[in-house]
Amino acid sequence: MDLKALHKKHVLTPWVAQKPLDPPLVVRGEGVWLWDQGGRRYLDLSSGLVAVNLGHAHPKVAQAIGEQAATLAYAAPSLFHDKRALLAQALSEIAPWPEGARVFFTPSGTEANEDAIKFVRHLTGRFKILAAYRSFHGATMGSAALTGENRRWPAEPAMPGVVHFFAPYPYRSPFYTEDPKEEVKRALDHLERVLLHEDPKRVAAIFLEPVVGSNGVIVYPEGYLEGVRAICDRYGILLVFDEVMTGFGRVGAAFAAERFGVVPDLITFAKGVTSAYVPLGGVLVREGLAQAFDETPLPTGHTYAGHPLAVAAGLAALRAYQEEGLFERARRMEPFFREALSALLAHPWVGEVRGLGAFYGVELVQDRETKEPLSPWHAPFSPPMQALLKALFAEGVYLLAKHNLLVVAPPLTITEEEFLEGVERLGRALRRVEAEVVR
Known part of the structure; x- marks a missing residue:
């Protein structure tokens, strides 16, 4: 054949x-x-x-998947599950917040960004979201709307409320400078101008890949991420790092937030959490924000949220990363x-x-x-x-x-x-x- x-x-x-x-x-x-x-x-x-x-x-991850399949291959998200609990605890421990975090599991990275959109709108009561033009956040309708490059186009007309901005790209500067410090200054000024034209009080969050992924592998010049964090703090805007690519050791730390010393409010992840052996993604929400859902129903859900095979693979992968x-x-x-x-x-x-x-x-x-x-x-x-x-x-x-x-x-x-x-x-x-x- x-x-x-x-x-x-x-x-x-x-x-x-x-x-x-x-x-x-x-x-x-x-x-x-x-x-x-x-x-x-x-x-x-x-x-x-x-x-x-x-x-x-990797033998330890393969073994964990097999053992879980033979034990319990599916558990509804409304039930508690041992591997979900252990993986969520482990992720909270490597998250960049001293207060800890809670995890909402998703089947993939695009759903993680979709759900993060719902979270930030619910948490702030605001509608608009900013994201960079040179970005990819997923292919479903909400995450495609966040996406700035041409893979967004097939999803248009896209989800309303998303506004794009230009971020630094030193090799092809959209700000007409070859000086990294000037690039950062002009980029932050541009971002703040966009915000002022959109009314910061209407902006729920800024979504950003801390290192641009498939659209260039661009490491932002020193001071840019810190500047975005400061702008978010100034206007009460949540900062979301899309760490679907940068997470789990890719940039030399558990998360890019740790590597750069810039702490967001939420982190979306996928890919490396299971070393891609089983589809799994999620949203890490810092504890201070997650408490908002203690008395209010969580505004999202998936049949495969925290699937037993996936979280078992994630737990084994995380242990392998740390042991090795x-x-x-x-x-x-x-x-x-x-x-x-x-x-x-x-x-x-x-x-x-x-x-x-x-x-x-x-x-x-x-x-x-x-x-x-x-x-x-x-x-x-x-x-x-x-x-x-x-x-x-x-x-x-x-x-x-x-x-x-x-x-x-x-x-x-x-x-x-x-x-x-x-x-x-x-x-x-x-x-x-x-x-x-x-x-």
Whole structure:
């Protein structure tokens, strides 16, 4: 049976035109490697969709899922459940609030952001929400409305009440400066101007990825997140960090809030909480806010909220992160990752390499002087970008790509040797495609 043909005939793949698709059909994973049906292996340099933080087939997580399936495979959210309690306690302990937190579990990250919208509107009595243009918060109607980039467009007309603003992007400054301090100053001034035009007393929350994810892997210049926190405090606005990608060790700490020392009011999470072995997301709500629901019904719910298999996987994953020191490992390896990736700057298509922890973006350009993207942000992949993705598979590498960006975010368990091998394979793919284009 031709399983690839069967897949192409019956499965719709997200975000892309279906006809040109020709990826490997993967059937097994272990550590940082994936194997296709023919036995060929691929280095997973993006942890799937920046999610498989523990690597593939971690035995403790797999065992926990199996044991839970054999014990209790489903429990209604209205019932209490042992693994839900233990995972919620563990998440509260690593949350950035001294007072602790409560957790509302969801099936995924997009639902986490949907529910956070309901929470902030309920808690403040306000309607409007601000989010950055260069952002992705999910694909369902509410989280798609939060999303600033072109994946929002298919959901339009979107949920009302969301207003977008520009945030810092030093490589392509929307504020016309090359000075990071000036970038922060102008960005915060812009945000406050938007707020004043929308009436701050009507704004419930600002949603922000503390490091921009698939839209650039942009680390905000020092002072920006602190400035947003100060603006929120000044106007009584809640700050929500979308840590679906940055959580669980990706940036060298349990959460980016800890890494940057900026404390939000709510945190949405998913992906790494189970190392993506079972779908699970959630909203961490600081205790002082969560108390509002002690006498008032919680305004949301899901059939699969805190699914037993998912929370069992999450509990096992969290224990593995902590026992193996993986929350801190990415920060220790950060100098090594940076140095290894800097070798790619020798290629004329590599405009910038940026990031922190185990989370990096390689931005590809046609010309370093003009910074013209190798593939435009508002259109399908350009022919050179399509050729590069094909060449990466030929080199035995899987990388998440978005427009002209390659997201290098390996499992936190990757060895130095494996990472260097991945960077070398990426470099070979770049050289091969560039030579074909020039020829």
